[in-house]
Amino acid sequence: MSTAYRRNPAIEAAPLQALANGGVLDEGVIETGKGVALAAATNVAGFGALAFGNYPAMRSVGIVALIGSVTCLLTALTLVPALMARTAASPKETT
Numbered sequence: 001m002s003t004a005y006r007r008n009p010a011i012e013a014a015p016l017q018a019l020a021n022g023g024v025l026d027e028g029v030i031e032t033g034k035g036v037a038l039a040a041a042t043n044v045a046g047f048g049a050l051a052f053g054n055y056p057a058m059r060s061v062g063i064v065a066l067i068g069s070v071t072c073l074l075t076a077l078t079l080v081p082a083l084m085a086r087t088a089a090s091p092k093e094t095t
Helices: 009-020 027-050 056-089
Strands: none
Touching (some): 027 056
C-alpha cells in the first residue's frame, strides 16, 4: 500500500477539548456532526432501498438495518455528546 492510515490525536481529542472549554463546542466539532449525519443518511438510503425489494428476506434485512442505522445516528448526535459533557464536567478524582 502506498498510503497508510495514521491516527491523528488532535482530531480524536477535539470533542473532549471543546467540552473542557466550559461546554462550548468548537466549529470543528459541529462540522463532525454534519459528517456523521451525511454518512448515516447514505447508509439509510442504501438499506432503505433493500426494504422495497420483492424478496422477503432481503426486505426484512433492509428494514432492520434501516432502523439500526437511524438509532445509531440519533445516539451519536444526542447521547454521546451528552455523556461526554457529563464526563468533562465531573470533578476528576486524585489518588
